[in-house]
Amino acid sequence: MSVPADQLLTELKALRKGLGVETDDIGSRVGRTLQRICGVEEGDTGERIRRKLRDQLNALINQCHPDQQRLLRAALGLDSAAPRMYQERIKEIADSTFVDPRTVQRRIDSALVRLTQLALETRRLDVRRPSPWHTTDLRAVVCFDLRVPEVFETRRIVAGQDGVEEVEVGMTLTPPDGWTGPGSIEDLGVDLLYGGELSDRMMKSRNRIGFVLRLPEPLSRGDEHEYAFRVKLPPERAIAPHYVCTPKYQCDRFSLHVRFGTVVCPRQVWRLSGISPLELDDPVWSGDLAAPNRFGEVHTSFDDLEPQLSYGFGWDAGQS
Numbered sequence: 001m002s003v004p005a006d007q008l009l010t011e012l013k014a015l016r017k018g019l020g021v022e023t024d025d026i027g028s029r030v031g032r033t034l035q036r037i038c039g040v041e042e043g044d045t046g047e048r049i050r051r052k053l054r055d056q057l058n059a060l061i062n063q064c065h066p067d068q069q070r071l072l073r074a075a076l077g078l079d080s081a082a083p084r085m086y087q088e089r090i091k092e093i094a095d096s097t098f099v100d101p102r103t104v105q106r107r108i109d110s111a112l113v114r115l116t117q118l119a120l121e122t123r124r125l126d127v128r129r130p131s132p133w134h135t136t137d138l139r140a141v142v143c144f145d146l147r148v149p150e151v152f153e154t155r156r157i158v159a160g161q162d163g164v165e166e167v168e169v170g171m172t173l174t175p176p177d178g179w180t181g182p183g184s185i186e187d188l189g190v191d192l193l194y195g196g197e198l199s200d201r202m203m204k205s206r207n208r209i210g211f212v213l214r215l216p217e218p219l220s221r222g223d224e225h226e227y228a229f230r231v232k233l234p235p236e237r238a239i240a241p242h243y244v245c246t247p248k249y250q251c252d253r254f255s256l257h258v259r260f261g262t263v264v265c266p267r268q269v270w271r272l273s274g275i276s277p278l279e280l281d282d283p284v285w286s287g288d289l290a291a292p293n294r295f296g297e298v299h300t301s302f303d304d305l306e307p308q309l310s311y312g313f314g315w316d317a318g319q320s
Contacts, residue, residue: 008033009116012076016108017086020077021053032276036308037119041246041277054078060118068111075108132164133157134250136224142243145261145296149233151243152193156226159219167213169198170248171231195227241266244312246277251305256312258298265296266315273302274309287314 011031015021023029026046030038030053038056040049061072073079074089084092087101090108094101137156143149157167171190190211192198197214219225233239245254260266270287272280290298290313302311 005116005120012112016075019083021050022077022083026050027278035276060115063118064114071108071111072115131160131249133159133167136252138245138254140256142258144264145259151231154228156224159221159223162220164219165215169211169213171209189232191230193228193230242280242314244272244310246310247305247307249307253303254305254311255301258313260296262296265292269298269313269315271300272312272314274306277310280310
């Protein structure tokens with residue numbers, strides 16, 4: 001999936017408004033395309049988003065002409081001076097270079113076009129760089145009508161290089177109160193059914209938990225491996241009204257079956273395709289409506305998932 005140049009340019013122009021990257025509501029100011037370019041992920045805090053923007057944008061700006069570098073850093077609020085509003089930053093450059101502010105604005109617009117070109121070219125190079133592994137098939141079943149709600153996931157991966165001995169597994173769960181990282185995986189209700197051994201659990205964000213799956217034996221490039229796990233979701237823990245896959249690397253196919261049952265079936269269910277993880281907590285969904293059958297089941301599948309974007313179902317937390 002290609003990144004649209006016009007969309008990225010529009011998002012950069014929106015970002016420069018006000019305090020630029022120093023704005024307080026940075027999470028809502030960063031558009032979907034810019035998130036993908038800068039590697040913004042689900043669960044990133046405002047400061048983590050700001051740091052990723054600074055690192056990626058500064059790295060790109062360093063490839064621009066020296067005259068454009070100062071303009072871009074000032075326009076986006078990346079310069080080292082104290083945060084100022086956009087028009088103040090424009091005026092400072094105009095006063096120091098003895099040109100009209102409108103001329104500065106035109107030069108900034110031109111520099112942003114160049115920045116967009118560099119960002120897209122860098123992304124194309126990153127896409128061509130092979131990942132250590134990628135998912136060829138992911139099948140998930142979510143059952144809410146059991147005594148304890150459970151999730152079953154089966155994943156098949158293929159190695160992109162020789163010597164792959166472990167795979168990082170991430171999922172969004174609400175951990176038990178006071179859980180900060182240590183403790184058994186079983187405390188989180190995660191059971192590996194087959195395919196290796198889970199270890200090295202870690203908190204990646206407030207509710208994003210990562211594990212390392214140690215494989216039975218190293219994989220060579222092109223080798224396939226399948227593993228499966230179950231997650232129990234005790235009702236005393238909060239369950240977000242969505243279930244999605246947000247792949248880190250390429251994912252060829254994702255199939256999702258959710259069974260709400262006839263007692264707790266939500267009023268509405270939405271199919272979510274390629275949305276930003278930062279939009280998952282938005283109370284207003286914009287996906288296509290999906291109608292549960294008479295047993296409260298919905299099913300969907302996705303092909304060629306874009307890394308760092310989310311795919312799955314979201315639903316109204318209220319019951320029908």
